[in-house]
Amino acid sequence: MARYTLVQLKEELSSGKINARELIGEYIKRAKQSNLNAYITLNEEEALKEAKRAEQLIKTGKAHPLTGIPMGIKDAISTRGLRTTAGSKILENYIPPFDATVVEKLRNGGAVIVGKNNMDEFAMGSSTETSGYGPTLNPYNKECVPGGSSGGSAAAVAAGLCVASLGSDTGGSIRQPASFCGVVGFKPTYGRVSRYGLIAMASSLDQIGPITNNVADSKIIFKTIAGYDKKDATSLKSLPPAGKAKKRVGIIREHLASNALAPSVKKAVKNKIAEIEKAGFEIVELNIPLVEQSLAIYYIIMPVEVASNLARFDGIKYGVSAKEERTLKQLYTKTRSQFLGNEAQRRIILGSFVSSAGYFDTYYKKAIVAQNNLRQSFKNAFDKVDFIVGPTTPTTAFKLGEKLDPMEMYLNDIFTVPANIAGLPAISLPIGNDEGGLPIGFQVIGAFGEDEKLLDFAQLVEDIQINK
Amino acid sequence: MKLIPTIGLEVHVQLNTKSKMFCSCDNNAQDKKPNTTVCPICLGMPGTLPTPNKGAIKYAIMLGKYLGGEIAQRTKFDRKHYFYPDLPKGYQISQYDEPVVKGGRVSVGDLSVSLERIHLEEDAGKLTHPKGKGYSLVDLNRAGTPLVEIVTKPEITSPAQAKEFLQYLRLIVRYLGISNGDMEKGHLRCDANVSVRALQKPQSSSAPVGELGTPVEIKNLNSFLMVERALNYEIKRQSVLLQNGEKVTKETRGWDDDKGVTFSQRTKEFAPDYRYFPEPDIPCLYNLEKSFKVTLPESMEAKLNRARKCNVAQNDLEVIFRDDELLKLFDKISLEKNNKACVAKAMNIFINIPAARALKPGFVLDLARSLISGKIGAHNTKPIINEGLSTHSSFAKIIEDGGYGVAIEEENLDATIRSVIEKNAKVVADYRAGKKEALQYLLGQVMRETKGKADPRVIHNLLQKAL
Numbered sequence: 001m002a003r004y005t006l007v008q009l010k011e012e013l014s015s016g017k018i019n020a021r022e023l024i025g026e027y028i029k030r031a032k033q034s035n036l037n038a039y040i041t042l043n044e045e046e047a048l049k050e051a052k053r054a055e056q057l058i059k060t061g062k063a064h065p066l067t068g069i070p071m072g073i074k075d076a077i078s079t080r081g082l083r084t085t086a087g088s089k090i091l092e093n094y095i096p097p098f099d100a101t102v103v104e105k106l107r108n109g110g111a112v113i114v115g116k117n118n119m120d121e122f123a124m125g126s127s128t129e130t131s132g133y134g135p136t137l138n139p140y141n142k143e144c145v146p147g148g149s150s151g152g153s154a155a156a157v158a159a160g161l162c163v164a165s166l167g168s169d170t171g172g173s174i175r176q177p178a179s180f181c182g183v184v185g186f187k188p189t190y191g192r193v194s195r196y197g198l199i200a201m202a203s204s205l206d207q208i209g210p211i212t213n214n215v216a217d218s219k220i221i222f223k224t225i226a227g228y229d230k231k232d233a234t235s236l237k238s239l240p241p242a243g244k245a246k247k248r249v250g251i252i253r254e255h256l257a258s259n260a261l262a263p264s265v266k267k268a269v270k271n272k273i274a275e276i277e278k279a280g281f282e283i284v285e286l287n288i289p290l291v292e293q294s295l296a297i298y299y300i301i302m303p304v305e306v307a308s309n310l311a312r313f314d315g316i317k318y319g320v321s322a323k324e325e326r327t328l329k330q331l332y333t334k335t336r337s338q339f340l341g342n343e344a345q346r347r348i349i350l351g352s353f354v355s356s357a358g359y360f361d362t363y364y365k366k367a368i369v370a371q372n373n374l375r376q377s378f379k380n381a382f383d384k385v386d387f388i389v390g391p392t393t394p395t396t397a398f399k400l401g402e403k404l405d406p407m408e409m410y411l412n413d414i415f416t417v418p419a420n421i422a423g424l425p426a427i428s429l430p431i432g433n434d435e436g437g438l439p440i441g442f443q444v445i446g447a448f449g450e451d452e453k454l455l456d457f458a459q460l461v462e463d464i465q466i467n468k
Numbered sequence: 469m470k471l472i473p474t475i476g477l478e479v480h481v482q483l484n485t486k487s488k489m490f491c492s493c494d495n496n497a498q499d500k501k502p503n504t505t506v507c508p509i510c511l512g513m514p515g516t517l518p519t520p521n522k523g524a525i526k527y528a529i530m531l532g533k534y535l536g537g538e539i540a541q542r543t544k545f546d547r548k549h550y551f552y553p554d555l556p557k558g559y560q561i562s563q564y565d566e567p568v569v570k571g572g573r574v575s576v577g578d579l580s581v582s583l584e585r586i587h588l589e590e591d592a593g594k595l596t597h598p599k600g601k602g603y604s605l606v607d608l609n610r611a612g613t614p615l616v617e618i619v620t621k622p623e624i625t626s627p628a629q630a631k632e633f634l635q636y637l638r639l640i641v642r643y644l645g646i647s648n649g650d651m652e653k654g655h656l657r658c659d660a661n662v663s664v665r666a667l668q669k670p671q672s673s674s675a676p677v678g679e680l681g682t683p684v685e686i687k688n689l690n691s692f693l694m695v696e697r698a699l700n701y702e703i704k705r706q707s708v709l710l711q712n713g714e715k716v717t718k719e720t721r722g723w724d725d726d727k728g729v730t731f732s733q734r735t736k737e738f739a740p741d742y743r744y745f746p747e748p749d750i751p752c753l754y755n756l757e758k759s760f761k762v763t764l765p766e767s768m769e770a771k772l773n774r775a776r777k778c779n780v781a782q783n784d785l786e787v788i789f790r791d792d793e794l795l796k797l798f799d800k801i802s803l804e805k806n807n808k809a810c811v812a813k814a815m816n817i818f819i820n821i822p823a824a825r826a827l828k829p830g831f832v833l834d835l836a837r838s839l840i841s842g843k844i845g846a847h848n849t850k851p852i853i854n855e856g857l858s859t860h861s862s863f864a865k866i867i868e869d870g871g872y873g874v875a876i877e878e879e880n881l882d883a884t885i886r887s888v889i890e891k892n893a894k895v896v897a898d899y900r901a902g903k904k905e906a907l908q909y910l911l912g913q914v915m916r917e918t919k920g921k922a923d924p925r926v927i928h929n930l931l932q933k934a935l
Contacts, residue, residue: 078515086514098508100515199514204748233519233750304745308547311558312512316606332551355743364745 003160006069006217013058013068020058020068020112024051027070027114031161036137036146038156040075041083042115050112057110066224067110072156072165075116076123076149077208078197079103086199087119087149089132090339091319100197101232102166102208102225109224114162118152121341122310123173123201125149126412127403130343135400138180140438144397147177147412153211154181164212164221168198170205171298172392172416175428178211179392179441182430184458185211186218188451190423191236193222194229202305203234205298205420215429215459222451239449243382249276250286250385255415260394264434269391272431272442275464276389286381286388290374294418295410297374300354300367301421307351310344346406371421378422382447387457391415392428392441415443425451427458431465470668471710473703474680475630476622476661479637480615481647482591482654483527489590489614490518490561497609498653510612512556517749520545522760524614525753527646528568528588529762531616534644537572537586539757545588545747550740553606554593562589562617564744568756574620576636579629584619591615616646622661622680627699631692634658635790642792643768651691658689662699664706664716675710682716686723686730698723702730771795774802778811787819794818800829810836817849824853831856834863845923848872871919881914881922885930888913899935907931 004012012018028044047070054068073079076086078096080103085091099107106113120130128136128151136151138144139159146155150167154177157165167174169187178185186209193208200206210221229235251273256266277283315321315335322334337345354363381388393412403409419426425448428441444461446454488495491509509516532539546564567587574581593608618637624630638656641647648655663681666673675681686702689695706716720739721730753759768789775785775798788794797818802811813836817824824832835852838844844852844867855866866872888910889896899906907928914927 076515084514091514094514096508096513096515098513196517197515200749202748231519232517234517234748305748308549308559308743308745311549311551312514312556314551314553314558316553317511317556318513328553352743355745357741357743360743360745 003158003213004163005213006066006163006220007214009069009163010065014063016058020054021048021051023068024048024054024070024112024114027162030159031114031156034159034161036139036142036155036159036161037134038118038136038146038152038159038161039072039115040085040087040118040131040133040152043079043082043113044115046082047112047114054110054112064108064110065220066106069111069164070114070162071106071111072114072117072153072162073103073106074150074153074165074167075119076168076199076201077103077166078199079113079116082113082116084116084199085132086123087121087131087133088313088340088344089320090313090335091199092132092339094319096197098197100208101194101229103197105225106166111224117150117156117165117167120149120151120173121344122199122306123149123168123170123206124306124343124347126172126176126409127398127400128152128155128177129400130341132341137400138397138438140182141397141436143399144438145180145400147180147393147397149173149177150185150211151177151180154178154183154185157181157183157211157213164210164217166208166221166225167211168201168206168208169416169420170201170207170302171420172413174209174211175392175416175426175441175443176412178428179430179443180397180439182433182439183211183213184215184218184427184429184462185209186222186427186455186458187419187425188222188226189236189425189446189449190420191234192226192425192449192451194225194227194232194235196229196231200305200309202302203309204305205302207420215427215455215462218427219455219459222455226451236449242450242453243386243447246384246386247280248282248284248385249273250284250381250388252288252291252388252390253285254289254291255390258394258414260411260414261391262395262434265391265393265395265440268432268434268440269389269442272461272464273389276461279460279464284385286385288374288377288381290370290377291418293370294374294421295414297367297370297421298413298417299350299410300363301371303347303351304355304364305351306344306347307349307355310340310348313340343406374418375422378418378424379448386447387454388445389461390443392443396434396436396438396440419445422448424448425454427454429458429462429465471664471666471675471707472625473627473699473706474622474663474665475624475627475699476683477618477620477624477630477633478659478661479618479620479634480591480657481618481637481641481649482656483524483614483616483646484648484655485521485523485527485614487521487523488612489521489524489588490612493612495613497613500609502605502607502609505609506611510556511608512558518561518747520750520753521614524588525568525756526760526762527614527644528586528616529756529760530644530764531618531641531646532569532572532586533762533764534640534767535569535572535574535583535586537569537583540566540568540570541756542566542752542754543568543756544752545750546744547747548589548742548744550742552592553604554595554608554611556593556608556611560590560592561747561750562744563587566752574633574637574640576632579624579632579636581623581633582621584621586616586618589615589617622663622683627696627703630660630699631696634692634695639790639792640768643795644765645792654690658695660686660689660695660699662686662702662706664703664710666710673711674713674715675707681706681710682718684716684718684730685720687720687733689723694723694725697725697728698730701728705730771798778802778808780812780815784812784815784819788815793825797825797829801833807833810840813837813840817853821850821853823857827853827856831863838867844872845921845926847924871921881918881927881930884914884917885927885934888917889934896935907935
């Protein structure tokens with residue numbers, strides 16, 4: 001199936017080679033015919049109306065940068081008038097009365113929303129298998145998962161069911177599925193993109209970002225959605241001055257030496273690093289022992305915020321409710337037990353325990369101290385290097401149902417979680433395939449706030465790939 | 469055996485900011501239909517985020533500064549978790565260990581109570597339970613209204629003091645203009661911690677000596693009277709327990725206003741764990757004093773001195789300093805030096821004839837001046853005010869047109885009084901026979917003869933003398 005890049009489509013649309021109405025119609029048709037289950041809700045009627053308007057705008061020369069571009073949106077991101085479930089049964093009937101800031105910006109830019117992409121329930125998972133609406137399949141091998149939690153977004157972009165999609169990344173949820181589906185996934189610096197309207201998983205770690213076919217497309221989407229938003233008190237008003245280019249790239253010893261790293265992934269990553277060196281960068285081995293504690297830190301901070309953020313799903317105001325119950329306590333218990341999935345319940349219990357009296361100091365406060373130390377370690381590292389590179393995931397896509405043990409599933413995020421804990425921008429780009437033809441992802445982490453510099457470098461890495 | 473109570477208060481004060489604590493919804497839900505002053509943010513819809521109201525932070529700083537508290541270098545918000553239908557997010561955004569204000573003191577007369585802290589938080593919605601229906605109704609208009617919580621140290625030693633503290637605190641928040649302070653409307657709500665102890669070793673009693681006794685918390689006291697009654701009841705209850713050698717249980721109790729008793733709500737082992745943790749959606753705030761420039765109004769004490777210099781009567785002072793509207797009027801008229809002589813009289817008019825508060829202060833000042841000089845009889849005060857209110861004319865014009873003119877002097881009344889006495893021999897006889905009401909008739913006759921230009925009090929005196 002033809003996979004257009006955003007840049008290509010823009011050209012074809014504005015030159016009149018492609019007609020916006022036909023284009024959107026084609027993408028809707030593809031999405032409907034696809035058996036990947038990459039969408040939870042399609043926006044057919046509205047999208048076709050938008051396409052008509054886009055056609056008019058292009059004809060009269062009034063097109064915006066994204067006019068007529070078919071996009072997917074992860075179902076954790078609120079869309080006015082369009083069902084938004086966050087992959088959970090508890091929000092099966094929830095239609096937001098407002099647009100997330102990023103959606104507003106995309107709409108203002110002219111983008112047409114094809115539909116809402118499937119995801120792990122409340123973004124909790126690395127395979128899209130915890131979705132209340134069935135798993136998404138990997139376009140490269142339908143027996144394999146697309147990764148998660150933004151699995152629907154990554155699969156849809158990879159399969160040409162949209163040109164670009166927005167995902168959200170709390171511990172790797174943009175980068176890991178991008179890696180599994182052979183597309184580009186970019187998690188910006190925490191605070192660069194407004195979270196207003198993103199159904200929160202772990203508020204201090206969540207960040208919205210693009211999933212696209214190449215880095216150039218990510219740049220366009222990022223430029224559209226980034227910026228201070230007065231509705232998000234954690235969004236950044238100003239950025240630190242960019243560091244001087246050092247022409248040095250760091251690698252994390254602990255990551256490349258990890259036992260969990262599959263040989264095919266290790267080989268591809270090492271080759272890529274050699275190419276970067278050839279392109280004129282000095283490779284510096286960094287010593288950041290604390291990265292090995294990243295998952296431990298993550299699995300304390302994240303569940304505490306999850307338990308808190310998911311408290312509002314109580315069956316009282318919106319969403320699904322066990323309202324036939326007689327008492328308030330029964331209503332709460334039944335609603336939450338019945339309509340929240342196992343993984344969500346597991347993390348609520350974990351988070352409630354860790355934040356309860358007596359354990360808060362033991363666990364949460366220590367995790368916060370470790371988080372600050374890790375941030376400092378990265379800051380020191382970026383005094384020496386411009387970027388840090390390595391594998392996005394330990395392995396390529398695994399089979400559906402293969403990882404039943406939650407702990408094994410959590411290990412998938414081992415390389416991606418540090419960037420969330422430190423709030424840093426990070427991108428995953430495809431660098432080839434393993435012996436089974438499954439894509440391998442390469443991660444580049446940038447210094448805080450230096451998203452543009454990171455994207456430029458990622459494009460350079462991508463070009464090495466193409467020129468080879 | 470002498471047992472003495474120790475009381476600490478937690479007072480919630482609703483701030484009268486324009487918008488709510490974390491969204492731009494109208495903060496005034498008075499008389500509004502249920503669930504109309506709401507938005508996705510205060511309804512806790514998925515994906516919404518709170519943005520702190522700068523005005524509310526300013527108010528908290530203002531109160532803290534006024535009460536001599538220490539304004540935080542760094543403050544943060546925290547989430548307090550519990551499930552209830554009036555709490556849309558499943559947690560309340562409050563402040564746990566880094567409040568906006570630490571310390572401070574409230575001093576009134578002989579009472580001086582030091583404060584633990586003042587912090588900001590959001591109010592919850594309201595539930596109503598229609599009688600006989602199988603459901604409850606949720607109104608989230610109030611959800612997200614900014615509150616300051618003022619926590620005192622356990623330094624109050626009687627229910628009367630607690631009431632005095634609250635009344636004075638209400639006066640201050642009204643004086644600063646940060647709350648309407650109407651307890652009946654729930655603008656001021658109070659929880660009280662009370663314990664009882666002995667000063668000397670009591671016989672056959674379990675009352676602790678010296679150190680504080682086991683505290684009991686009484687929740688949701690919504691009027692001054694309720695605070696006083698509930699505390700009186702609770703102190704007695706605890707004292708009886710201790711005198712009988714029994715123990716006081718650490719618990720939370722409610723107040724049944726109809727029965728006039730406190731009742732156990734939950735004991736310590738069932739105390740909820742609110743699982744406080746830092747609100748990740750709102751970054752810490754730094755350098756509050758610098759970032760929020762707050763100027764304090766003149767202190768109430770300074771104002772009191774000014775009022776004394778204007779010879780405002782003590783009785784009037786007490787009324788004025790319990791009424792923010794009167795305070796504002798006092799400010800308007802007392803800062804002008806030329807008014808000094810008639811401020812006291814004008815304030816007296818404002819107090820006794822509340823309708824006069826709607827007039828221009830200058831009107832009332834002129835009226836006061838004329839009353840003092842005797843140009844106008846006191847009995848004409850009300851008619852002039854009424855005319856001022858209905859015609860919106862100037863004071864001078866009303867005096868001229870209404871014939872309120874110069875009052876008839878005492879010596880000029882003698883002739884009229886004599887003539888009235890002569891004409892009404894029978895009534896005079898009745899009066900002399902002990903029928904006191906008869907004097908009123910005579911007074912009316914004199915008033916008619918003088919066309920209302922004489923002061924009835926003066927006539928009254930003269931009539932008495934003449935008879």
